[in-house]
Amino acid sequence: MKLTVNDLSFSYKTHRTLDRVNFSADTNQCVCLLGENGAGKTTLFRCILGLLGGYKGEILIDGADCRHKSVKEMARLISYIPQANLPTFNYTVFQTVLMGTNPLMDNFHTPGDKEREIVFEKLDLLGITHLAERGYANLSGGERQLVLIARALVQDSDILIMDEPTANLDYGNQYRIMEKVKKLADQGYLVLLSTHNPEHALLFADQVVVLKDNHIIKSGPPKDALDPEMIQNIYGVKVELKNISTENGMVPVFVPCLEWE
Numbered sequence: 628m629k630l631t632v633n634d635l636s637f638s639y640k641t642h643r644t645l646d647r648v649n650f651s652a653d654t655n656q657c658v659c660l661l662g663e664n665g666a667g668k669t670t671l672f673r674c675i676l677g678l679l680g681g682y683k684g685e686i687l688i689d690g691a692d693c694r695h696k697s698v699k700e701m702a703r704l705i706s707y708i709p710q711a712n713l714p715t716f717n718y719t720v721f722q723t724v725l726m727g728t729n730p731l732m733d734n735f736h737t738p739g740d741k742e743r744e745i746v747f748e749k750l751d752l753l754g755i756t757h758l759a760e761r762g763y764a765n766l767s768g769g770e771r772q773l774v775l776i777a778r779a780l781v782q783d784s785d786i787l788i789m790d791e792p793t794a795n796l797d798y799g800n801q802y803r804i805m806e807k808v809k810k811l812a813d814q815g816y817l818v819l820l821s822t823h824n825p826e827h828a829l830l831f832a833d834q835v836v837v838l839k840d841n842h843i844i845k846s847g848p849p850k851d852a853l854d855p856e857m858i859q860n861i862y863g864v865k866v867e868l869k870n871i872s873t874e875n876g877m878v879p880v881f882v883p884c885l886e887w888e
């Protein structure tokens with residue numbers, strides 16, 4: 628499956644947020660979208676999801692214009708994984724994930740054995756079957772994020788859009804989530820995610836897309852797209868790129884050049 632964004636421009640009233648944005652991505656790819664706060668990452672996601680109308684340009688999935696697709700058709704193509712927030716009602720993990728099967732059913736269908744099986748299949752895939760009967764609100768941030776990913780997976784779409792999936796997670800959970808996300812791309816999903824951590828992009832992305840001043844200023848494989856100059860351009864911070872030797876091989880990291888007083 629191929630997602631293509633062609634000359635996409637979008638304004639909130641008179642405020643131009645996206646200006647002639649172009650990129651494409653395929654299944655089996657983990658694409659990391661980088662950009663400072665307010666660069667337009669969420670706006671781009673909302674256009675792709677069909678939540679914002681009135682954009683100029685085209686968003687195509689396998690060549691078909693998304694503008695002509697119903698909400699249900701879009702839900703079968705793209706799943707959205709928001710940041711893990713506390714819910715109003717404390718549904719169990721099983722119930723929360725089951726809600727993701729809605730787009731698969733017609734209006735008068737209620738979930739049965741088949742949907743139950745799909746839920747357990749995805750909980751198993753993410754290694755969280757043991758959480759099935761726990762209240763979602765009582766989970767840790769990392770566990771909640773995995774539940775939201777499971778809920779998106781039962782939707783059975785090939786494209787997963789994740790808005791900062793590692794926000795608010797501790798250091799270990801950030802890497803555990805990113806490893807699972809990368810594995811999903813390797814298993815055949817197209818994962819498009821935003822992150823404020825360029826190292827996640829260096830380590831896990833197949834493609835990096837950088838948004839700045841309403842435009843895409845760079846896209847490509849992380850090693851080509853991200854260097855110290857680009858990091859300074861995006862975030863205004865001077866860094867050095869170091870290749871660190873680890874027991875699993877060389878790992879690239881950005882090290883900030885701080886002027887200690």
Ligand SMILES: Nc1ncnc2c1ncn2[C@@H]1O[C@H](COP(=O)(O)OP(=O)(O)OP(=O)(O)O)[C@@H](O)[C@H]1O
Pocket residue numbers: 639642644662663664665666667668669670671
């Ligand atoms: N509903 C809205 N009405 C008007 N302006 C908006 C609206 N939503 C976002 N904006 C503006 O559009 C710009 C892009 O916002 P957006 O949320 O897409 O950025 P972002 O890159 O996701 O930011 P962050 O990294 O902080 O989450 C910002 O200047 C923001 O203030």
